[in-house]
Amino acid sequence: MNTEIEPGVVVIGAGVVGLSAAIAAQARGLTVTVLERDAPAAGASAGNAGAFAFTDILPLASPGILKKAPKWLLDPLGPLSVPPSYALQIAPWMFRFWRACSASRVAHSTAAQTALMDLSKAELEPFLAQTGTADMLRKEGNLQVYESQAELNASLPGWKAREQHGVEFHHLDANAMAAIQPGLAPRFTHGTFTPGWYSIADPKFYTLALADHFRAQGGTIERADISGLHPIEGGVEIRTADGRTLRAQKIVLAAGAFSHQVARSLGETIPLETERGYNTxxxxxxxxLRTQVTFGGHGFVVTRLSTGIRVGGAVELGGLKLPPNFRRSEAMLEKARTFLPGLKSQGGEQWMGFRPSLPDSLPAIGRARATPRVVYAFGHGHLGLTQSAGTARLVADLLTDRPTSINIAAFSPQRF
Incomplete structure (x- = not known):
């Protein structure tokens, strides 16, 4: 790229959301370049649980999480933690999160999340076919397990909300669970199976396949650490950390956990935090493993990938700079060994990544306040892979000035 205004679109971020958006823009006839600070699939797109969790419509910000949070926060290796050194910095985000837990806001977020989930599910298989990745899709469902009738009962309001939005599920006893997933510890007496929960063979290989498809269609991926954006006549100026200045007609900001830093250069303060996720x-x-198993009371899942059995999850609200605390991975693995008595826990590879999360559990999808030439697509939290195809459709609509296929007011980057 040079200092002339390049035709077409620059997508900032080569994770699953950014590459999906780049491919969708290509399909509309736009010329697209992707800029990435590291390499394709280098962030959360590589190490997630590999799920298309279309039934996961309830926001993390909810009254239920408020009931569990005090107990969880007392355990530094539990499902939800805030390192003491980061507590003051994250306090404003936590206040917004608390406000988002009201019943009316949860209902609003659930309706918006459902619409995006439905769009993402409808777009997924055509997108996989388009990109030559359909053979990576698995439809094995998800089994949520409980340790008592009381724990199942506590989950029922959430299932009722899903039922109202058309989500299929089946409550099971221990024998029915064993028929779906043998080998669970007898402490798990009840479960809920959601057959509409899909997964991908391996999220990293899927994202790399998207990068290959994008290049094969004439797209370019370049390495650049973006420090700021500046609207100019007829386009947007892109400034890089190494002092370069680039220009493009339109920008898609899909840089995951780093997106808010770039948005700040446009005068917008978007309260994005990083849920640091761990796995082995x-x-x-x-x-x-025959289906993905969610141990909701302990905040982690076990997933079968083409490359191994992944044990991971939990939420550590610790920002971008603190070193990883792999004791969290070890704690989850120790629990998994207890919950799945036949699990062979040797020879694992640990990972930590940043999930970009906004306080109300909804992503930011929409135009920047400073210029309509910049489209935001970030903040999907645990649901980046799940919502990638739907987000790509919305971004392509915005780039080509078409009406969006769903109402995106709830995802406005300016809602905060």
């Missing part, structure tokens, strides 16, 4: 990927023969 074990060899493929570590366990005979």
């Amino acid at each position: 990927t074990l060899p493929i023969d570590a366990f005979d």
Whole structure:
């Protein structure tokens, strides 16, 4: 790229959301370049649980999480933690999160999340076919397990909300659970199976395949750490950390956990935080896993990928700079060994990544306040892979000035 205004679009970010948006823009006939600070699939797109969690419509910000949070926060290795050194810095975000837990706001977020989930599910298989990745899709469902009738009962309001939005699920006893997933510890007496929960063979390989498809269609991926954006006549100026100045007609900001830093250069303060996620990927023969299993009371999942058995999850609100605390991965693995007695827990590879999260659990999808030439697409939290195809459709609509296929007012970047 040179200092002339390049035709077409520059997408900032080569994760699953950015690359999906780039491919969708290509399909509309636009010339697209992707700029990435590291490499394709280098962030959360590489190490997530690999789920298309279309039934996961309830926001993390909810009255239920408020009831669990005090207990969880007392355990530094539990499902939700805030390192003491980061507590003061995250306090304003936590206040917004608390406000988002009111019943009316949860209902609003759930309706918006459902619309985006429905769009994402409808767009997924055509997108996979378009990109030559359909053979990576798995439809094995998800099993949420409970340790008592009381724990199941506590979850029922959430399932009722899903039922009202058309989500299919089945409550199971221990025998029915064993038929779907043998080998669970007897402490798990009840479960809920959602057949509409899909997964991908491996999220990193999927994202890299999207990068290959994008290049094969004439797209370019360049390495650049973006320090700021500046509207100019007929386009947007892009400033890089190494002092370069680039120009493009339109920008898509999909830089995950780093997006808010770039948005700040446009005069917008967007309260994005990073849920630091941890996992351990074990060899493929570590366990005979037949569906993704969610241990909701403990904040982690176990997933079968083509490359291994992944044990991961939890939420550590610790920003971008603190070093990883891999004791969290070890704690989840120790629990998994207890919950799945046949699990072979040796030979695993640990990982930590940044999930970009906004206080109300909804992403930021829409135009920048400073210029309509910049479109935001970030802040998907745990649902970046899940919502990638739907987000790509919305971004392509915005780039080509078409009416969006769903109402995106709830995702406005300016809602805060």
